[in-house]
Amino acid sequence: MTSLIAYWQRLSGHRRFAWITAGFIILLGLVLTYRRFFIGLGDVTNLTDEFPWGFWIAFDVVGGVALAAGGFTLCFLVYIFGYHRYHSIVRPTVLTAFLGYILVAVGLLYDLGKYYNIWHPIVMWNPHSVMFEVAWCVILYLTVLFLEFLPVVLEKFNLIAPLRFMQKLTIPIVLMGVILSTLHQSSLGSVFLIVPNKLHPLWYTPILPLLFFLSAVMVGPAIVILESSLSARLFHRGLETPILADLARFLQVALLVYVAVKIQDLFVRGVVGELFTGEYEAYHFMGEMLCLFFAFVILAFRKLRTNQRWLFTAATLVGLGVVYNRMNVAWIGMLRGTGASYYPAWTELATSAFLITVGMVAFYFIAKFFPIFPELEEEHSHA
Amino acid sequence: MDGPASILLDFTLCIGCGACEDACQEEHNLPADPPEDRLDYRNYTVVLKKDDQYYRKMCMHCEEPTCASVCPVAALIKTEEGPVIYHPDKCIGCRYCMMACPFGIPAYEWHKPIPVIRKCIMCNERVSAGKQTACAWVCPVGACRFGPREKMLAIAKRRIAQFPDRYVDYIYGEKEVGGTSVLMLSGTPFEDLGFRMDLGEQALPELTWTVMSKIPNIVITGGILLGGISWIIQRRMDIEKENLSALDEHIKNQEKGGDA
């Protein structure tokens, strides 16, 4: 206790404020959790029969999975394509992806009416259902992420023999991870293929799975950039600037591909006119594209690209653009077709904030006590 | 019965007595005081009125039900007899069925800690015992008839042909999303009654199946491709390393030689 107080006194004002805010959000989240599970979904959400999926699905699940894409893009580059100089950021990225997926799974538990049946897809099959595919992907990919993270734990406790064994398995595990992510990211797009009459034509397209996949590939490096920069500040570490510059190039290419496919799709389906109707859908679509456009402009200039602040901004914009897109597909674009007037209750927003806060606190502690960052490891061994 | 069961609703005959609603509540032990203007967790069917036309809303029991195709655990299935039924014990409560239903039928118990999906199950027990649905059995004027789909369709066509002034020339459910087991006749255009006319004739499950059926291919091709790539690149790097160390060796030897 005394050491805790001493610790508190050593903290800067900023950090104290952050901890107090986190504590408040977590307390509130616990109350909401009680209300959700003991009173019902209706008590904390604005969901209705007309609009059965809301903010939790749009943001926590569909958006969350996209943001967890950093793991698979980076593992792909490092292990499959042999970009071993990125090695130093693999661990924090895998950790983020792992925590991200756990959050998605927990978010799903909050949203499922009969959450205790969440394991049912393992034994009750319906291969025709995209949701069945999604469920399997989440289960398998969580396992893979766990295996990818396991060496960190083994290393911490100096278990050399199993560590050797795990290292031999690295490539197959990574391969599985990449394939599962591909399926999973795209399948979240496929989920919406079944609502051609409800989803607005700006977003409903037969290539939804492809668009979801491409945008996940794009947001992957953006997340890695964000996360390295943030943890550099949080843990006072140096930034892997050359690596980030590389990632920026990669991000730029992925962004171009995604936007090109997306715009071409509008033309192919002949719905470009929908952009100029002056309806709210058009504005939201442009909003999502504008985020990407500004990011593209920043990335286009070498001066900006190599500047830490600007790169951070560009990566943030890409992340925003993708989350915006997911919200549009799962929420905004569904309003007119369903005739519903859904907007999230503050309790829905607060619950999401709660889950994210718990995730960040978990990341902080794991990064502090496990060998996640190479330089901190040195400190560990010195201590 | 010959062929899967179906229900023919003739709105022009309906007198709005609500006997079908009551029979349904009783048959399925539904909560008292259901809403009178819409479907929710308290009722499986509802009789509504627009201008002078009574009409009914209920599950359409699609030939290829979207809800059953999207349910990850097959809690909703179409039986051979025709009804689309629901197993609450299997259900995980993802509500994908509600999302996907083109007719917006399944309702949820939002107010309960452990909610289940509620929708008409075409009196599955009665039907498999060879009886009519409760609503068809109780209807005093034959506005709701029960029988094999082929037969109901024939009756509907005959009525339209015989009384072209009485009916709009359309059988709702004949072709909607691949055809439904509930068929409807009306004197007022269906769109005026709030029925969607833009659903198309394609069964929606096909939309996803075209993608889903490619998955095994993606996994196998992708696995081989990625595995191959990583092997080649790894191999190259190893060779390069060997070359480098050989070069090192060589240089060292030379230096040694130079020293001597």
Ligand code: SF4
């Ligand atoms: S809510 Fe239940 S019945 Fe509906 S799709 Fe999900 S698991 Fe199936």
